[in-house]
Amino acid sequence: MENESRMLKRTFGMKEAVTITVGTVVGVGLFTTGANVVGMLGSAVIIATFVAMLISIYPALLYAEMGAALPYAGGTYKYASLGIGKPFGMLAGWNFIISLVAVTSGEALAFSFYFKTFLGALGLEIPGGGTSDIIIACIAVVVFMVCSVGGVEITGRLQNGFMFFFWGVAIIWFLIMIPNVGLSNFVQLPEYVDFSAGGFIGSVALIWWCFAGFETCCAMGEEIKYPHINIPRALFLAPFIVFAVNAFFQWFLVGIVPTDQLPAIADASAPYAEAMTIAGILGFPLIMLAAGIAFGGDFSTLNSSISVPPRYLFTMARDGAMPKFFAKVHPKYKTPYVAILVLGVLTVLLIATNSMIYIASLSLFADLFYYVIGIIACGMLRKRQPDLERPYKAPLWQVGVPVSAIIYIIMMTQLDREAFWTGVIWCAVGLVIFFICQAKYGKSGDEDLKAQIVAHQEPPAEEKAKMDKEFKIWRTVVAIVVVIAILIYVIPFVG
DSSP: OHHHHTSOOOOBOHHHHHHHHHHHHSSHHHHTHHHHHHHHHGGGHHHHHHHHHHHHHHHHHHHHHHHHHSOOBTTHHHHHHHHTOHHHHHHHHHHHHHHHHHHHHHHHHHHHHHHHHHHHHTTOOOOSTHHHHHHHHHHHHHHHHHHHHHOHHHHHHHHHHHHHHHHHHHHHHHHHHGGGOOTHHHHSOOTTOOOSHHHHHHHHHHHHTTTTTTTHHHHBGGGBSSHHHHHHHHHHHHHHHHHHHHHHHHHHHHHHSOGGGTHHHHTOSSHHHHHHHHTTOOSHHHHHHHHHIIIIIIHHHHHHHHHHHHHHHHHHHHTTSSOGGGGOOOTTTOSOHHHHHHHHHHHHHHHTTOOHHHHHHHHHHHHHHHHHHHHHHHHHHHHHOTTSOOSSOOTTHHHHHHHHHHHHHHHHTTSOHHHHHHHHHHHHHHHHHHHHHHHHHOOOOSOOHHHHOOOOOOOOHHHHHHHHHHHHHHHHHHHHHHHHHHHHHHHHHHO
């Protein structure tokens, strides 16, 4: 009963687990580096996107296993602490933090790019070049920091509004753009496409950034109803939904940009706006695109990416893995305001680099390292806790765990060198802080697994039937959408 009294309220179902996960994932990667890869590969981008999905599926199954067995707040931070040890749990949480801080920085810069495009389409120009990009991005971060300090109710209301606006605009934009798509662009690949091992792996890594976060629902495990059922189902769907969203958006880029002009997309700060300018599609469609991305997609990701990392830092500080002052709560709003402010400053420092490639590579390093820890944690939990009740078990874990970890480590080797070493230094600093805190606050040792377990509650028969029907519908719709996403790239070759 003591454990239950400390649990968060379970209010989300499978639908919410899926939409919150996808809403968090679909953001800066899709509209910046993920789109830049279209300029590098042309229509062959669908191959890289498909590979990125394939290497996300099995890790998603591992997280489905851990999320169903241990459905509590903390995600990989908790799994690694239980499966490998507290230092690895700290490293997982520490890398999760810098990953989302980097996402926040990249998203803020993306907002500035598309916001300036929006104003330009209206005939308004902001002088200052790169300096104005940094200033606009910093202003956006400060605004959302204030909202985050103000409380989760504000954050939640804003998130719903941003996502509704984005998808509403996206659907209208899709319909407007279809007549402008040239199917001949899909048949001819750019002459410079690099299918060498290093070049292709690098492209896949940039596309995979669009998939990072597929396990978001696991971090919300304490707030999901019947998590032993809903978390695995959400994770079965998430990689395929992210694939379809990326494939559709990439299809429009390939379709409206002539093959010989694709190199401009590879280096563009706002690839979608650049593509429309090249194609001569200006006026209302460009205004709609820039507004949808800036005030919908960018804002929705900024809203969540600024709110989530401080909660991780707060939890780690409360556990004694980080300095205690990060666990301070605002006396009026009851939010971790110190953690929010400190990570906000770090975000501004990354924005000041004004380099999307550096920021994306740093986030990728942290994401990949974070997932490697999570993947290994699942294998270690299987060995150390064979009797743990697992409502879902990932198949062939003895092979899948090492293979998945190796794939992600290989992708880490293809990242920007400066970002790679920044990530290494970040991990070293985190470990030093962790051990200092352990010495100061006392060693807590590994987490007690038994203390984390609460019996799973089965849904009533009628509700279970509704859940099964809902999942069947989701599974069917997602399968159809994925098939369509693949066919639209294949049909031009058949015709």
